[in-house]
Amino acid sequence: MYAVAVRRDGSKPEVLEKPRPEPGPGEALVRTLRVGIDGTDHEVIEGAHGGYPDGEDHLVLGHEAVGVVEDPNGTRFQEGDVVVPTVRREPPGGTNEYFERGEPDMAPDGEYVERGIVGAHGFMSEYFTSPADCLVSLPRELADLGFLAEPISISEKAFEHAFASRSAFEWEPDSALVLGNGSLGLLTLAMLDGSEQFERLYCLGRRDRPDPSIDITEELGATYVDSRETPVSAFASTHEPVDFVYEATGYAKHAFETIDALAPNGVGALLGVPTDWQFEVDGGRLHREFVLHNKALVGSVNSHVGHFRAAIDRLDSLPDAFVDDLVTGVYGLDELDAAFATDDSTIKTAVEFGSI
Amino acid sequence: MYAVAVRRDGSKPEVLEKPRPEPGPGEALVRTLRVGIDGTDHEVIEGAHGGYPDGEDHLVLGHEAVGVVEDPNGTRFQEGDVVVPTVRREPPGGTNEYFERGEPDMAPDGEYVERGIVGAHGFMSEYFTSPADCLVSLPRELADLGFLAEPISISEKAFEHAFASRSAFEWEPDSALVLGNGSLGLLTLAMLDGSEQFERLYCLGRRDRPDPSIDITEELGATYVDSRETPVSAFASTHEPVDFVYEATGYAKHAFETIDALAPNGVGALLGVPTDWQFEVDGGRLHREFVLHNKALVGSVNSHVGHFRAAIDRLDSLPDAFVDDLVTGVYGLDELDAAFATDDSTIKTAVEFGSI
Numbered sequence: 154m155y156a157v158a159v160r161r162d163g164s165k166p167e168v169l170e171k172p173r174p175e176p177g178p179g180e181a182l183v184r185t186l187r188v189g190i191d192g193t194d195h196e197v198i199e200g201a202h203g204g205y206p207d208g209e210d211h212l213v214l215g216h217e218a219v220g221v222v223e224d225p226n227g228t229r230f231q232e233g234d235v236v237v238p239t240v241r242r243e244p245p246g247g248t249n250e251y252f253e254r255g256e257p258d259m260a261p262d263g264e265y266v267e268r269g270i271v272g273a274h275g276f277m278s279e280y281f282t283s284p285a286d287c288l289v290s291l292p293r294e295l296a297d298l299g300f301l302a303e304p305i306s307i308s309e310k311a312f313e314h315a316f317a318s319r320s321a322f323e324w325e326p327d328s329a330l331v332l333g334n335g336s337l338g339l340l341t342l343a344m345l346d347g348s349e350q351f352e353r354l355y356c357l358g359r360r361d362r363p364d365p366s367i368d369i370t371e372e373l374g375a376t377y378v379d380s381r382e383t384p385v386s387a388f389a390s391t392h393e394p395v396d397f398v399y400e401a402t403g404y405a406k407h408a409f410e411t412i413d414a415l416a417p418n419g420v421g422a423l424l425g426v427p428t429d430w431q432f433e434v435d436g437g438r439l440h441r442e443f444v445l446h447n448k449a450l451v452g453s454v455n456s457h458v459g460h461f462r463a464a465i466d467r468l469d470s471l472p473d474a475f476v477d478d479l480v481t482g483v484y485g486l487d488e489l490d491a492a493f494a495t496d497d498s499t500i501k502t503a504v505e506f507g508s509i
Numbered sequence: 510m511y512a513v514a515v516r517r518d519g520s521k522p523e524v525l526e527k528p529r530p531e532p533g534p535g536e537a538l539v540r541t542l543r544v545g546i547d548g549t550d551h552e553v554i555e556g557a558h559g560g561y562p563d564g565e566d567h568l569v570l571g572h573e574a575v576g577v578v579e580d581p582n583g584t585r586f587q588e589g590d591v592v593v594p595t596v597r598r599e600p601p602g603g604t605n606e607y608f609e610r611g612e613p614d615m616a617p618d619g620e621y622v623e624r625g626i627v628g629a630h631g632f633m634s635e636y637f638t639s640p641a642d643c644l645v646s647l648p649r650e651l652a653d654l655g656f657l658a659e660p661i662s663i664s665e666k667a668f669e670h671a672f673a674s675r676s677a678f679e680w681e682p683d684s685a686l687v688l689g690n691g692s693l694g695l696l697t698l699a700m701l702d703g704s705e706q707f708e709r710l711y712c713l714g715r716r717d718r719p720d721p722s723i724d725i726t727e728e729l730g731a732t733y734v735d736s737r738e739t740p741v742s743a744f745a746s747t748h749e750p751v752d753f754v755y756e757a758t759g760y761a762k763h764a765f766e767t768i769d770a771l772a773p774n775g776v777g778a779l780l781g782v783p784t785d786w787q788f789e790v791d792g793g794r795l796h797r798e799f800v801l802h803n804k805a806l807v808g809s810v811n812s813h814v815g816h817f818r819a820a821i822d823r824l825d826s827l828p829d830a831f832v833d834d835l836v837t838g839v840y841g842l843d844e845l846d847a848a849f850a851t852d853d854s855t856i857k858t859a860v861e862f863g864s865i
Contacts, residue, residue: 259678259803261773310677318674318807321666322615405793417617423799430793437761437786443779443808447615450806451674452799 156278189217215277219299326396512634545573571633575655682752
């Protein structure tokens with residue numbers, strides 16, 4: 154079968170031929186439909202994040218997949234079921250408490266591998282196998298968009314954890330700021346918009362108009378904020394302090410500037426993964442703001458089966474027009490350059506392997 | 510009646526004569542038994558925190574009080590009831606949503622006054638009045654220690670908010686680090702010890718042995734950590750990453766170093782109130798730690814009636830030997846220098862106005 158992988162000595166994704174995998178006990182064989190591409194894939198390709206499986210000279214990419222069960226292999230699935238796989242798997246050393254209780258997303262570094270990211274081949278191939286416990290069913294009519302379930306699940310978890318931090322009092326947020334207008338930022342903006350809890354939404358980016366991500370932002374009724382004109386540290390004074398901040402850029406200063414952007418009793422969810430950077434902060438004031446205004450910052454990574462289930466419900470509720478604008482291209486194996494493009498007209502792409 | 514106050518032109522607490530207050534509608538008149546002293550009082554005396562009531566040249570101190578209802582004035586109380594007052598009151602402009610829903614602790618700056626701290630006279634006088642809604646009943650046998658209910662309530666709230674942030678997954682913390690071995694730090698250490706949830710407790714200070722706060726720490730079975738030898742940033746490597754950090758020093762760097770001291774999925778509660786201080790942080794790494802290990806920081810200030818009720822239950826459960834060691838002195842009005850001493854042999858003191 155064909156697979157899209159990055160080689161240790163390569164610099165861009167390429168198509169390889171690999172043997173079709175055989176499902177082991179408790180695993181199903183899945184025929185891949187589509188696999189989405191996101192910023193993490195680009196970091197993996199650049200070698201800035203993730204790592205190769207032990208003893209392998211390549212890593213099959215892809216952690217945002219949707220497929221059709223080809224061989225249920227005795228699991229609870231039926232042939233033809235449309236499924237989405239979760240990303241984390243048990244590490245080579247075997248299982249641990251996090252996997253045993255269905256919370257692999259809470260496993261610390263070293264206690265997991267991530268398919269397509271670190272230590273395990275991804276789903277960007279004609280077939281993949283997965284433990285049935287790591288597959289979530291999807292209605293057939295959502296099969297085309299199933300590759301969006303994984304990124305949505307990331308925000309489902311972040312919302313759950315951030316909002317839990319505000320559950321000890323009566324919190325009625327009505328304003329939110331999303332940092333980053335890439336595909337995850339825009340998906341999150343649409344999720345916040347659809348929740349009907351937030352009256353005022355903002356999305357920060359650094360793009361010039363005309364730009365499709367700015368168009369999507371404004372079609373969602375949100376205000377586009379250009380970070381070159383309004384840094385996050387100034388946002389509260391130029392716009393308003395907000396109840397919720399979602400950080401999806403991985404720009405290290407944003408974690409700290411978020412404290413200033415928050416209204417009293419607000420929470421910031423941190424999802425971006427920055428590289429090392431030392432800088433000065435107004436630490437006394439930020440610490441004081443945290444305390445005197447009951448603010449919180451909550452880091453969040455990955456997601457579990459429950460978040461995927463919530464994501465599939467959420468996916469069904471996203472407006473068609475939004476999704477049409479968000480997904481700027483679905484490409485075959487002969488169009489990988491377009492699929493992995495990073496120009497401003499590219500928002501969300503996927504590689505297509507087949508159809509239902 | 511006599512009251513202990515600080516004057517705008519003064520530098521230390523002094524005894525004043527003031528008229529005995531008259532309870533207004535919905536208020537009870539309380540005869541004061543004891544009023545505790547803490548770090549906030551010292552900050553108020555030094556002018557580093559808080560502020561005078563409008564138009565007043567002095568501020569009556571005291572926010573940790575216990576008293577006996579002298580005149581119920583038609584409220585739900587009976588004469589002789591032992592009560593503890595909460596600290597925040599409606600601002601001069603009138604009530605707001607936070608007070609209306611019983612969460613004055615979540616009111617932002619300007620939406621409250623705090624008795625004995627900012628904008629309203631405290632309880633350190635022979636009598637005080639209070640809305641009945643801001644008084645919490647205490648068993649008579651706890652009257653002597655009732656002045657500890659307020660500081661305990663501060664930690665009850667911090668625990669509630671911090672632990673809420675960990676409620677979206679299965680969190681089983683067994684190690685905790687308290688930053689600060691003043692009276693609030695030691696009370697919190699005893700609360701954590703009594704909860705029987707934490708197997709390993711640490712308390713950070715900067716005292717030389719022999720020292721009574723170190724003795725208390727070790728009597729509670731906790732490990733004393735000298736910050737001069739082991740800064741918080743090094744704590745995880747010299748001891749262990751901990752599930753819970755409680756910051757009660759107000760040393761600004763601690764908020765950021767806490768991220769390093771936390772184990773994966775851990776939470777830091779921030780309570781100390783630092784002054785301005787700019788410094789460099791390893792921001793990229795700290796932000797990444799937040800995200801990849803699902804960490805959280807939660808600021809917490811003040812407390813509401815529910816936290817006082819929890820605090821009174823907790824107070825009843827603290828070991829007598831601990832409380833005896835913690836309360837290093839109860840002083841009359843003629844011993845204010847001793848009551849407000851800050852030497853190393855002083856841990857928790859109170860001013861006594863009368864007895865049941």
